[in-house]
Amino acid sequence: METDLNRCKRCGQCMSVCPVYQATFREDDVARGKLALLESVETGTMRWSDRLGEILSRCLLCGACAQVCASRVETTLLIQLGRRRLFEDQKRGEPQNSVLRSVREGRLSARALLKGGALLQALACKKIPETSGLHLRFPLSFFTERNTVPPIAWTPFLDAFRPEPAANAEGPRIGFFVGCGANYLFPDIARALVRILGRVGATLVVPEDQGCCGLPAYVSGDTKTARKLAKKNIKVFESLELDAILTVCASCGSHLKALASLFADDPSFHDVADSMARKHMDAMTFLVNHLGIEGYLKALEPTGRQNGTKPLRVAYHDPCHLRIGQEITQAPRKLLQAVPGLQLVEASHPGQCCGHGGDFNRSHFPLSMKILERRMEDFEKAQPDKIVTGCTGCLLQFAEGISRRGLAGKIGVCHPLVLVEKAIAPCLIPAQRRKDLPVFQALHADAGQ
Ligand code: SF4
Ligand code: SF4
Incomplete structure (x- = not known):
């Protein structure tokens, strides 16, 4: 880590793109400042502390700084490693502040209960399993500070989904990693993808025992939990021998794409994680670049x-x-x-x-x-x-x-x-004409990765 930190030339280019810095103009909010503090810890002139944890948490992990850095410093990875170190030292490893915990401890106000009714009820009913990253995203402050609270779907997508008989047995096997957001909050997105592919004669493989991608655990420094969640999904999806795995949420997608790096020091899982990562594709890209949905x-x-x-x-x-x-x-x-x-x-x-x-x-x-x-x-x-x-x-x-x-x-x-x-929902294309469309032909060609 120290060698990587040394690569930062303190040029300040990252200041021009960092959304947090541009909102606060604080040096410790930009990558340069954070890396300087991490270097001080690595060289022993500073100690790991809660204050450092607070500074490292003031980062969106958006990657804009790494994108413009001429010295190719892996800023987000270094910030993430700092968070992980703090989490593992139990300096910032307190249990996450979930709504369920708030309920148990009786800290929810009447206002919060009113505003967050649907969500709270769903959480309290354990519709969302404790392993879902959504628990990290919905603490008490979520209900008291926000104007809007998303209604939890009464029936999560994966509970309601019933696979159709395969419409296109000869085409590629396309899997769907749904993710917590599309499963519990926005099932209309997941349903839309299934229906779009259904319209063009493709069937999605949607394993019901898939879980959270692990990104919320990962960004909070809890790599152990992130790996546990990833291993479960890798086992489920790799056993299905799919040609492509689609996601509809950019956050889940970016995490799946980087799965191999999560197992960089675990040869027993690295290759299989890499295999899943290579099959992953954002659903919109798949529709446009591989199925010619525009046609x-x-x-x-x-x-x-x-x-x-x-x-x-x-x-x-x-x-x-x-x-x-x-x-x-x-x-x-x-x-x-x-x-x-x-x-x-x-x-x-x-x-x-x-x-x-x-x-x-x-x-x-x-x-x-x-x-x-x-x-x-x-x-x-x-x-x-x-x-x-x-x-x-x-x-x-x-x-x-x-x-x-x-x-x-x-x-x-x-x-x-x-x-x-x-x-496309109200439009019917006759089966004969459908066969001439690029989307149909693509489905009958190889997976086209
Ligand atoms: S992280 Fe990169 S862009 Fe930012 S100050 Fe260091 S060298 Fe410059
Ligand atoms: S990753 Fe963090 S430090 Fe880098 S630009 Fe985004 S918010 Fe700023």
Whole structure:
């Protein structure tokens, strides 16, 4: 770690892109400052402390600093290693502040109970297992500080999903890693993906014993739990011999993509983790780059196009976990541009972070809102009917931003796949004509990885 820390030249380039630094102008909020402190600890001039833990927690792990760093310092990895060290030293390893714990300790106010009714009920009913990262995201402050609380689905997606008989036994085997956000909060996204692929004659393999990807545990420094959760998913998915594994949430996706690095020091699991990571693909990218879904959307019957009606203006937000974590910016835009009746508008500063950052939103809520405020200004100027984005964390953040700015009812927020599914749901393409479409041909070719 010390050698890697030495590579930082203190040039300050990371200051120009760090959303936290740009909201506070504190040196210890930018990667340069954090790395300098970590180096002091490594060289023995400073000690690990709760204060250092607090400083390391003031990072969204968005990766923007690593992206611009000319010295190729792996900033997020080093910050993460610092968090892990502190967690393992039990200096910051206190049990997470979950709602269930708050209930047990009687610390929830009546206001919180009213505001968080649906969610609280769901948590109390243990609809969300303790192993889900959502427990880390919903502490007491989630109910007392926010304007909006997402309703938990009464029936999680995985409980309701019933696989169809395979429509396309000869095509590639496509698995679906659902993730906690799409399973418990936004099952409409997961349903949309299943229906879109169903429309083009593909069947998804959706193992019901999959679990949390482990990202919330990982970013809080709890690598042991993150590995345990990852091992379970790897065993489930690798036993199915899939050609591709799709995700609909950028955060889960970026974590799956980096699975091999989680097992860098564990040869017994590294290769199988790498195999799963290589099969992973964001669902929007899969639809655009591998199935040619744009061709399908263009071939929709005229009834499926909203002839004569005003187009729905949608502004796409790049989640950091897609833009930086997976280097995906164009596929979602191409997908949206192909949907009949949609007009894609660009807000200024397209790569700006929304400030959610998973655990960051929980532990630094006012700062998270300050970062969101800047992003909301961009969107308000673009005047979209909907903000669309491919990360469940960003969706929660924008719902809050819309409410805070009094825009509820004027601007909505959803995942692009929900709009795609809405466009193709009423349209039937005859089986014979379907066979000529690139999407059908792609499904009958090799997996095309
Ligand atoms: S982390 Fe990279 S960009 Fe930031 S100060 Fe160090 S060398 Fe410069
Ligand atoms: S990962 Fe993002 S929030 Fe953290 S120091 Fe780098 S730019 Fe700032």
